[in-house]
Amino acid sequence: MKIFVTGATGVIGKSLIAALVEKGYIVGGMTTSDSKIEVLQALGATAYVGNILEKEQVEAIIQDFQPNIIIHQVTALQHGRVEDNAKVRAIGTRHLVEAAKKTNSKRLIAQSIAWAYEPGDTIAIEETPLDVNAIGRRKITIDGIVALESAIQEIPDSVILRYGSLYGPGTWYDSQGLIAQQYLRGEMVVNDGITSFIHIEDAVKATIEAIDWEPGIYNIADDEPVKNSVWGRYYAEQLKASPPKYIDGKDQWERGAFNQKAKEAGLHLRFPSWRKGFIMEE
Numbered sequence: 001m002k003i004f005v006t007g008a009t010g011v012i013g014k015s016l017i018a019a020l021v022e023k024g025y026i027v028g029g030m031t032t033s034d035s036k037i038e039v040l041q042a043l044g045a046t047a048y049v050g051n052i053l054e055k056e057q058v059e060a061i062i063q064d065f066q067p068n069i070i071i072h073q074v075t076a077l078q079h080g081r082v083e084d085n086a087k088v089r090a091i092g093t094r095h096l097v098e099a100a101k102k103t104n105s106k107r108l109i110a111q112s113i114a115w116a117y118e119p120g121d122t123i124a125i126e127e128t129p130l131d132v133n134a135i136g137r138r139k140i141t142i143d144g145i146v147a148l149e150s151a152i153q154e155i156p157d158s159v160i161l162r163y164g165s166l167y168g169p170g171t172w173y174d175s176q177g178l179i180a181q182q183y184l185r186g187e188m189v190v191n192d193g194i195t196s197f198i199h200i201e202d203a204v205k206a207t208i209e210a211i212d213w214e215p216g217i218y219n220i221a222d223d224e225p226v227k228n229s230v231w232g233r234y235y236a237e238q239l240k241a242s243p244p245k246y247i248d249g250k251d252q253w254e255r256g257a258f259n260q261k262a263k264e265a266g267l268h269l270r271f272p273s274w275r276k277g278f279i280m281e282e
Helices: 011-022 034-043 055-065 082-101 136-152 178-184 200-212 228-239 260-265
Strands: 002-006 026-031 046-049 069-072 107-113 157-163 165-167 197-199 216-220
Touching: 002 011, 002 055, 011 026, 011 034, 011 200, 026 034, 026 055, 034 046, 046 055, 055 082, 069 082, 082 107, 082 136, 107 136, 107 200, 136 157, 157 200, 165 200, 178 228, 197 200, 200 216, 200 260, 216 260
Parallel strands: 002 026, 002 069, 026 046, 069 107, 107 157, 157 216, 165 197
Antiparallel strands: none
């Protein structure tokens, strides 16, 4: 079985490739930088350098590797611009889907997000509509997600994984990450909105488990959707930082996501609660 991973040197991609290789899959990965070729090769993958925004490059790479399964993990978060991330989700995914149609790539598994649902007072499930009426920067993000999911579903045997907020080593929430540093500087503000988290290790496990799941959309989150004011105080304690500032209220789209469908499909969590996962090792 040959599996190709886009976003191969990202926070999920590297761990995912290592785990796939360990399980005996033949793995290929795409990165945007020549300097990261050795990283992929050291993990046991066939390395390709390419830009997912360049259609010809994507098609040539997929044609060369001939994967049975493509796992799509590309993001563009390094500069913090939602426009960049939406662009790779919309245009890059389109290129990948068209390339898959021209090869024997029968299954696509793609990263999406579990905080794209429309406003509401209940925890969201997969059938909850996406927030297509969003405005401002959120609209840019939602438009990218809608384009990604629409393109992926053109492949009948496709799985869309709507990850909760990723935390753990290498993410914005690790002790050196962006959010941790904002907490340590006393810059964070929390409210009563609901967040669903997923530890990076569980996100990787779920992605591999999804190889055998039925086609469809799945929320990949832990068992404990939580108010931002609650996890924020707990997280600050783990960091030994001052408690975050609190403001009353929330955005109505901050509603969290249930994981029941994924658990019925076979999702197994090492960190069923963010409380365990947020504990910082000394």
